[in-house]
Amino acid sequence: MNGSEGGGPERVAPGAGAPGPRPGEPESFQEMWRGLAPLGLDRGSGGYRRYAWSGADAECREWFRAQAESRGLVHEVDRNGNQWAWHGDPRAGDAVVTGSHLDSVPDGGAFDGPLGVVSSFAALDELRRRGAEFARPFAVVNFGDEEGARFGLACVGSRLAAGQLTVEDAHRLRDGNGVPLPRAMEAAGYDPDAIGPDPERLARIGAFVELHVEQGRALDLSGDPVGVASAIWPHGRWRFDFRGEANHAGTTRLADRRDPMLPYAETVLAARREAELAGGLATFGKIAVEPNGVNAIPSLVRGWLDSRAADQGTLDAVVSGVERAAREHAERAGVDLDVVRESFTPVVDFQHALRDEIRRVLEKRGRGGADTGGRAVPVLGTGAGHDAGILSASVPTAMLFVRNPTGISHSPAEHAAEDDCVAGVRALADVLEGLACS
Numbered sequence: 001m002n003g004s005e006g007g008g009p010e011r012v013a014p015g016a017g018a019p020g021p022r023p024g025e026p027e028s029f030q031e032m033w034r035g036l037a038p039l040g041l042d043r044g045s046g047g048y049r050r051y052a053w054s055g056a057d058a059e060c061r062e063w064f065r066a067q068a069e070s071r072g073l074v075h076e077v078d079r080n081g082n083q084w085a086w087h088g089d090p091r092a093g094d095a096v097v098t099g100s101h102l103d104s105v106p107d108g109g110a111f112d113g114p115l116g117v118v119s120s121f122a123a124l125d126e127l128r129r130r131g132a133e134f135a136r137p138f139a140v141v142n143f144g145d146e147e148g149a150r151f152g153l154a155c156v157g158s159r160l161a162a163g164q165l166t167v168e169d170a171h172r173l174r175d176g177n178g179v180p181l182p183r184a185m186e187a188a189g190y191d192p193d194a195i196g197p198d199p200e201r202l203a204r205i206g207a208f209v210e211l212h213v214e215q216g217r218a219l220d221l222s223g224d225p226v227g228v229a230s231a232i233w234p235h236g237r238w239r240f241d242f243r244g245e246a247n248h249a250g251t252t253r254l255a256d257r258r259d260p261m262l263p264y265a266e267t268v269l270a271a272r273r274e275a276e277l278a279g280g281l282a283t284f285g286k287i288a289v290e291p292n293g294v295n296a297i298p299s300l301v302r303g304w305l306d307s308r309a310a311d312q313g314t315l316d317a318v319v320s321g322v323e324r325a326a327r328e329h330a331e332r333a334g335v336d337l338d339v340v341r342e343s344f345t346p347v348v349d350f351q352h353a354l355r356d357e358i359r360r361v362l363e364k365r366g367r368g369g370a371d372t373g374g375r376a377v378p379v380l381g382t383g384a385g386h387d388a389g390i391l392s393a394s395v396p397t398a399m400l401f402v403r404n405p406t407g408i409s410h411s412p413a414e415h416a417a418e419d420d421c422v423a424g425v426r427a428l429a430d431v432l433e434g435l436a437c438s
Contacts, residue, residue, distance in 0.1 A: 026070045029122040029425060030418075036063055036114055040104065046412040047107030052145035052156070053081075053184040060102040064142045067121050073140070078201060079194045080160040081144040081185065087124070088137035094206035095137035096436035098123065098428065101146035101157075101387060108147070109414025111213040115402065117142055119211045119425045126429040127437065135438040136206065143387045150175045150184070152237075152304075153343055158387040162394050163197035170195060202394045207354060207435055210388040211400045211428050213416050217407035218380050225423040227378040228359055229350055229399035232389040234315050235308035236344035240267060240326055243336040246291060246299035260301040261289070263329035263337070270325035271305060271318075280309030280318040281383060304342075308383040312347060348389040351396045355379070358398050361434040362427055384409070400427060 027035065040048045040056030050056045061083060068075040068085035076084040084090070100116025120140040127134075144157035151173040159165035171192065173181040182192035214220075219227050242260035268284045275282035283306045290300040305322060309315035323339050330337040362377045380401060388397040402416050402424035416424075 026067070026121070026125055028125075029118060029421065032067065032118045032121060036060070036102075036118065037110065039063060042107060045107040048104040048110065049106060050102060050104040050108075051150040052103055053181075053188040053190070054150070057103060057144075058188060061142070064102065064117065068140075071121065071124065077190075078161070078198060079196060080157050080198065081190050081195075082157045082161065083142040083144075085121075085140045086137065087139070088134055090137055090139065090204060092137050093204045095139060095204055096432060097139045097141055097205050097208045098210065098432060099139075099141035099143070100210050100212060101143045103145055103147050103149065105147045105149050105410045107412060108149075108410050109408070109412055111404075111414050111416050112215070112409055113146060113212075115213050115416065115421065115424070116211040119402075119421070119428055122425045123429040123432055126425060127433055130429075130433070132433050132437040134436050136436045137204075138432070138436050146387055148343075151181055154385055155387055155390045156181075158390040160195050161198040161202060162390055163199065164390060164393075167196050199394070202391070205391075205395045208388060208391050208395050208397045209358070209400065209428070209431055209435070210386055210397070211402065211424055212384075212386060213409065213414065214380070214401040214404045215382065215384045215407070215409035216380075217404065219378065219401060219403035220405050220407065222378050224378050225403050225420040226362070226427045227380045227401045227403075228355055228362070229382060229388075229401060230355065230379045231350060231381045232345070232348040232385060233308045233310050233381065233383040234312050234345065234347045235306070235383065235385055236315075236319075237342045238305040238307070238319060238323075239340045239342050240264070240303045240305060240323075241338040241340070242267075242301045242303075242326075242330060243338075244299060244301075244333070245297070247297045249295045249297055252297060257297055258334045259297050260330075260333070260335045261298055263326060263333045263335050264301040264303055266329040267303070267322065267326040270329075271307075271322045274318050274321035274325070275307070278309070278314050278317040278321070280307060280314045282307045282318050282322060310381065310383075345385055345389060348392050350388070350392060350398050354396045354398045357434070358400070358431050361430055365430045398431075400424065400431065 039059045040050035042049050050060055064083050065075050073085040073087055098120040101113040102117055146155050148154035171182050185192040242264050244258040244260035271282035284303045286304040288302040289298050307318050327337055359377050388399050391397050403420045404416055408414055
């Protein structure tokens with residue numbers, strides 16, 4: 001296994017890890033960003049393909065390790081492959097932790113996840129410049145496989161740690177090429193037999209604060225560089241398997257066909273209608289077709305529904321409406337249908353006391369040094385899932401959002417202005433100073 005578990009944190013040796021900063025010479029925010037930018041970048045699409053346990057993932061992990069080394073932090077890899085960079089004794093308890101993830105969706109943007117990790121190291125640097133003294137242990141974390149791009153389940157690293165994903169279910173995960181999660185972990189140098197719940201580790205965390213680029217335009221519309229999260233909407237993924245009959249595209253009469261593509265197409269349209277009627281969100285963004293030939297009627301069309309809403313009742317209305325329409329269209333086409341819920345996360349209400357304390361700190365200090373003009377720091381709900389949402393059942397958690405001028409995310413067009421990123425770093429440093437420093 002890469003790292004240590006049970007035998008204490010691994011002290012990073014000088015010169016270990018990816019090429020990068022030397023001990024005692026941490027990189028600036030801009031230097032960190034430039035160093036991370038080429039890793040996993042697809043030159044053709046301009047997006048990132050940092051999939052779990054891949055070569056690009058390994059490069060990102062070495063980058064994280066190098067950043068820990070340059071700051072004299074203790075680098076540790078836990079039983080589930082999550083990386084930690086510690087200041088102070090991690091076993092002392094009541095630690096303040098910040099960070100996010102470094103993996104990406106297919107052809108994702110540069111900011112989703114990495115902005116939180118880079119900003120966490122930069123916030124530590126800012127606190128050291130201020131001469132702040134830590135009264136509690138502090139860590140930066142990189143959670144593994146947050147996006148679920150390879151194995152189809154989001155937040156695998158944090159779900160395993162929190163006991164929300166069983167070892168048996170994790171071992172059953174397969175990627176698009178049929179490679180099981182255990183084999184992928186072994187190929188990357190990790191022990192799949194070691195994964196599992198980590199309650200002792202989570203019990204040592206007193207607060208977790210995740211900074212993330214906003215995946216929407218609320219801050220752009222309000223004119224604020226930084227906001228605080230109120231809640232994560234309930235959301236889930238459902239797999240729709242339409243099973244028909246493969247046949248020749250050029251010789252089979254239309255009346256004789258059992259074509260699963262037809263009810264699938266109708267279901268995609270129904271998802272849009274149901275979401276509009278209920279006021280939620282519904283997206284079919286992934287599809288698999290068998291036998292996937294241009295001149296063959298499919299035998300199977302498998303589509304994945306992603307649905308989210310501000311409340312559970314609305315989400316239930318959207319999903320049940322989509323499934324009802326799918327079954328009606330499948331029956332009309334003579335096609336069988338199976339619907340499987342692959343993942344689900346209920347509404348996450350971030351701890352009010354921690355959220356309110358963060359707002360108080362930011363408003364008192366002027367949102368990282370800027371004049372508030374008497375305005376309150378905005379509090380936002382979000383439809384995007386995060387590791388902070390998974391950990392909220394075990395640890396007091398909160399989130400900061402940095403303005404995204406276009407609202408575009410999970411795309412190469414994702415963007416945040418440098419001034420806003422700097423404001424985010426200062427705001428995170430203010431929050432961490434209030435929580436962890438004397």
